[in-house]
Amino acid sequence: MLPLANPLKPQSKPYFTYIIIVMNFLVFAAENFAYQQMLDNYAVIPRQLTTHVFSAETVLDLFRSLFIHASIVHLLLNMLYLWIFGEMVENWLGMGWYAGLLLLSGTAATMLQVLFDTNSTLPIFGSSGAVGGVMGAYLVLYPNTRIKCITPNSVMTGKLSDIPAMGVVALWFLIQLLAGILSLDMGSGEGGVAFFAHILGVIVGVTFVRQRMKRTYGKSYHFPAPTSPTSYGKIIPLRRSGSPRSPDRPAYNWKATDSNSGKALQKVESTLKDLKEQANNKLATEEKAPKEKPALDLSYLPSSARKREAIRYLSTRHGSTVSLQTENKTFHQGKIVRMTGTQVVLEDEQNTARWILFTEITQIF
Known part of the structure; x- marks a missing residue:
């Protein structure tokens, strides 16, 4: 070999x-x-x-x-x-x-x-x-x-x-x-x-x-291994075939007609209800702060050092699920699916991708 x-x-x-x-x-x-x-x-x-x-x-x-x-x-x-x-x-x-x-x-x-x-x-x-x-x-x-x-x-x-x-x-x-x-x-x-x-x-x-x-x-660092060996080191598609779409991209575009207006209206209402639930779940995930102590605290660092340390740490967690706190006190949780020179991409349980700047990350859980 x-x-x-x-x-x-x-x-x-x-x-x-x-x-x-x-x-x-x-x-x-x-x-x-x-x-x-x-x-x-x-x-x-x-x-x-x-x-x-x-x-x-x-x-x-x-x-x-x-x-x-x-x-x-x-x-x-x-x-x-x-x-x-x-x-x-x-x-x-x-x-x-x-x-x-x-x-x-x-x-x-x-x-x-x-x-x-x-x-x-x-x-x-x-x-x-x-x-x-x-x-x-x-x-x-x-x-x-x-x-x-x-x-x-x-x-x-x-x-x-x-x-x-x-x-x-x-x-x-x-x-x-x-x-x-x-x-x-x-x-x-x-x-x-x-x-x-x-x-x-x-x-x-x-x-x-x-x-x-x-x-x-820190001495308590546990050397995490990626949770998805088959995808480690590869760029995972932000949306897989057959996965739910994000709230800003409705799955259907119904056109009501005289013959099926009743059925179309019911489907539209059902779709809107599903989108509302997804939006509420997303908001709840962002607002819910992890209870454990952060694995890495970057809040005291300037933006340049914060970016460097975030890249060094998150590169070892590629494919793993992490929680990130940003400067506006918002929490983002998901699996790391991609990293660029300036941003990290997290994918949540609904397969929704979020792009987060390294310079905005203050704590990593």
């Missing part, structure tokens, strides 16, 4: 992800002229690292080694995964924390491989650990997003398969685990792929984002 596309689009351009991808390709181009020299000077050598722990050169190697790759296939696979999963992770974390995630997961993966054999002289390099950290972060933020993948079924049907992100990451994790166990059994003593280091990268990514969520939304 090979992931090819992510249906979610970031609110802003993930420039840092693009910069990292370009830098990796530039370094790989330089490797064609001095590959062995780059390994000797910039890759991590366990014996050198443990001998000169606090040397500035060895500390820099922990960072520089992340940009070196053994082959074009190694590079393309890492950059493909970074592009697919990194855009939305950078969008949620922000450039600074995203850079910290890449550095922390990549460094942790390298150090784990060093601990396996501190006297080894084989070079350690590659960004697979950092990419694993990004995948772990994406797993926490958007677990049910449908990733476009090439699978055996795709070869048969000629169409890409939609696989939940948790399935893609879980399969990748399992492959790394099994390959790592097999590599221990082989015990050749020669250089190879650091499979367990990749696994640690995923664990670091999961832990990193969970801690960021707790610091942002």
Whole structure:
């Protein structure tokens, strides 16, 4: 299975992800002229690292080694995964924390491989650990997003398969685990792929984002999962076929005639009664305030910060039912079916869509 596309689009351009991808390709181009020299000077050598722990050169190697790759296939696979999963992770974390995630997961993966054999002289390099950290972060933020993948079924049907992100990451994790166990059994003593280091990268990514969520939304944050996995990451139609129409769009347009004026009048009265009940239900829903404490209070923030925090929180609740309080003390309850750069769309029980500006949201329940 090979992931090819992510249906979610970031609110802003993930420039840092693009910069990292370009830098990796530039370094790989330089490797064609001095590959062995780059390994000797910039890759991590366990014996050198443990001998000169606090040397500035060895500390820099922990960072520089992340940009070196053994082959074009190694590079393309890492950059493909970074592009697919990194855009939305950078969008949620922000450039600074995203850079910290890449550095922390990549460094942790390298150090784990060093601990396996501190006297080894084989070079350690590659960004697979950092990419694993990004995948772990994406797993926490958007677990049910449908990733476009090439699978055996795709070869048969000629169409890409939609696989939940948790399935893609879980399969990748399992492959790394099994390959790592097999590599221990082989015990050749020669250089190879650091499979367990990749696994640690995923664990670091999961832990990193969970801690960021707790610091942002409080220790009681419960990491909600979307209630509708099949629709997560997709734009749901605002009105499904066969669903009731909204009060401002009557279902019927009766024309009374001399022969059926009585029946037409009864149907019009029945339709008006139904519309009145829908309007009353809508008003009752808006005026009824939730009894529980808000999961996120934005009332004290300026409009720009309120918009940013609302987007970060609601992006993790896509497909879930939420209650929002706006500046005019009105409550709106419904399922999140769509998000744009400025508004969120809620769909209530009557399948009526409401567009709410992020800057007007003061509390989220």
